[in-house]
Amino acid sequence: MPARCALASPLPSTEGVAARRAALAMLDAVLRRGRTLDSAAQGSRGLAPADQGLAIAIAGEVLRRLPDLDAMIDSATRQRLPDDSKARMVLRLALAQKIGLGTPEHALVATALPLVDGGPRRLVHGVLGTLLRRGIDSSAPPRLPEDVEHRWEAAWGADVVAAARRQIASRPALDLSFASAEAATAYAADHGGVSLATRHVRLDNAQAIPSLAGFGGGGWWVQDLAASLPARLIPADAADVLDLCSAPGGKAMQLAAAGHRVTAVDLAESRLKRLSENLDRTGLSANLVAADALSWKPGRQFDAVLLDAPCSATGTFRRHSEVLYRARPRVIADSAALQSRLLARAAEWVRPGGTLVYSVCSLEPQEGEQVVADFLARHDRFQVGGAGPQMPAFVAATDRGFLRILPGLLESEGGLDGFFAARLVRAAD
């Protein structure tokens, strides 16, 4: 039997309320105003670090479990609460803490009710009490939003959707990319990590990144293993490489560490500043250019061009679950249109016989396979080049020669972000 909640006497303390209030503000910014959780969290910088961390954790749990939380709430109300009503938001917050953070029931009630003071306090109290008394079964992995499940099932099949549900429920491992292969192997051995590819180490720990061994030394940077794959498509002998849409620079650092001469272009000055700081920390170098890739003219062609285009980022749904709510069909279509323009532009800077790599951290075929298929239909001097010799063995090219990383791959090792990449080779003149 589930424990009964002492609903008649919620704790009088306001301890923990500030964190919940901040979580509420973050969710409002994300769900109503389309912000990312990272940027919404900037608004709570005045909080004590522990409270801010708790607020982000609670908001993250809500975003991971929203469809299930809403189904629970709807099962306990006679009239459906509007999606953006405060009562629904506060109930989501409380239930997510119960399921995802194991918060005791008396603390849930005590921290939920002050959030609706002067508002629907009785309603929230009643619904929460009903649900807690009924008992919350969270044994099944969370469902993704219905439209996303339909879209991904049509594109990738039911098994991939089931794997995505399992992935969103679990905390992703931390992947580090290293400047040197030897350093990665030694780090994995010394710090209990696993190396799943050259220059890669996966750590299964939740330490803050700056407190990890070697952070100050700059021998590594944080980069999901899937995000490290596109740079591995650049041929080792390409001396002069253009990295378009480069910031914050995970791929630029890989390229610089592999010995390529890198020109890194990005539109956003603030993000280029982060790239510059990342290069400083790692002791790597690249020529940085703040420019719009759609209009910038480099004045020469390159041995290889990497275009890691802006996208819906739905492949990062494990760590940034809000992407599932932002990636509406219109957003995906607009994004695909921009990607097509950027890819056509990038192709102009590839020398005859050179390589063009296109990538997106998206699970939408419209932004991956479709963009490249449309490009190839209009650019007969480019052909698909396949996975190439630097790819880890667990990655196989698809029938069309593309790389497509889906939920379920390496699941027992902790999985990867969803990703798409294609290596295109320009015919020699």
Ligand SMILES: C[S@@+](CC[C@H](N)C(=O)[O-])C[C@H]1O[C@@H](n2cnc3c(N)ncnc32)[C@H](O)[C@@H]1O
């Ligand atoms: C997916 S992120 C790139 C991540 C980066 N390649 C890395 O490995 O860290 C996309 C980047 O494209 C940049 N961007 C968007 N539109 C652009 C444009 N028209 N020209 C240049 N950069 C652009 C954004 O500022 C953003 O930094």
